[in-house]
Amino acid sequence: MTITFLGTGTSQGVPVIACGCEVCTSSDKRDKRLRSSILVEGDKTVVIDSGPDFRYQMLRANVQHLDALVFTHEHKDHVAGMDDIRAFNYKQNSPIDVWAEERVQAAIKREFHYIFTEFKYPGIPQVNLNTITNEPFLIGDIKFTPIEVMHYKLPVKGFRINNFTYITDAKTISDSEKELIKGSSILVINALQKQTHISHFTLEEAIAFAQEIGAERTYFTHISHRLGRHEDISKELPLGIELAYDGLKLEI
């Protein structure tokens, strides 16, 4: 199975509009971060989160087919681009399976109300809603095990796929959920910035969490321009821990 990082930035993306900081003006491609999302390619093609950059992410990664969208939570930087699944509806002549918790489904129904009305305007997105609980679910042969993490007071979902775990918006994780993550050989976890934040791991907290889990390789995502330049921060990280960047591919 292949994982591709479609975006590794926090909610504003990097560069931030009208920011002149050294990260936002960096010429290093790894300092250009679209909103956080990954592409999972196995017997099915799945995208986790369709934020505001979804359309460009599909074009940039040359995604020709999409079977399912899986949502971690309902914040705008994770759902705002869902309307653009229309392209796949037209090409595949079928609805797209959308997986989300009930609370997230309610938010999607508010945000994209026109998709769910009884009398539909022609050409709107077509989705099949599927409910995520705490139980593992299958998309084709790909088994997703949900992991609940706390994003300040909001429970959000991370996912384990075989020995790969992907978590985007955590501030605290209970011991019982940590048990679901342990044994992962590749861990992706959010590391926002060095300064403390109410709903996201700081760099220091992310490193401590990575070391507690002890995966062979850990990649940080959902990164703010305030973290620093990719090249500078990379030098500060312990062995086995790296910053992810847009376009990075992993074989799992």
Ligand SMILES: [Zn+2]
């Ligand atoms: Zn987010």
Ligand SMILES: [Zn+2]
């Ligand atoms: Zn900046």
Ligand SMILES: [Zn+2]
């Ligand atoms: Zn969020």
